[in-house]
Amino acid sequence: MSQPPPIQAPGGFAPVVAFGIEDEDGNCSVVSGIRPLPTRxxxxxxxxxxxxxxxxxxxxxxxxxxxxxxxxxxxSGDFEGSVQVARSTDGGETLHPLTVAGSP
Known part of the structure; x- marks a missing residue:
């Protein structure tokens, strides 16, 4: 802002709010035109x-x-036996149990 807004009575103060996001070093960085809010x-x-x-x-x-x-x-359907859903990060070479919040 080139000229700050005047403060008027009766308050004698003006609240200022700024949004911050985590920067690459883990510190708070104020959102600006140079560092906008991230989107996905x-x-x-x-x-x-x-x-x-x-x-x-x-x-x-x-x-x-x-x-x-x-x-x-x-x-779905009628079946006998068991089902194991697994996940892999290497195209199926290694299978790991599928988990939700760390539980199978």
């Missing part, structure tokens, strides 16, 4: 769902979810 990219198109049947033990995938998109897992 809209999620990509949701990939097609895996649909199918099997009568033997099988591994299906890999499935790569869209960034910031919710992933649903639905199992």
């Amino acid at each position: 990219v809209a999620p990509a198109d949701v990939p097609a769902a895996f649909v199918g049947t099997t009568s033997i033990s099988t591994i299906v995938g890999p499935f790569e979810p869209a960034l910031n998109a919710v992933v649903y897992c639905t199992l």
Whole structure:
């Protein structure tokens, strides 16, 4: 601002508010034209769902979810046996249990 606004009676003060975000060093940095509020990219198109049947033990995938998109897992129908949903960070070479908040 080139000229600050005048302070008027009866308060004798004017509250000033500024928003800050974390900078690359972990410190608070005031939002400005040089450092605007961060935004996130809209999620990509949701990939097609895996649909199918099997009568033997099988591994299906890999499935790569869209960034910031919710992933649903639905199992339906009549079956006997067990199901284990796993995740991998190396294209399926190593499988890890799927967890929610650290619990399987």
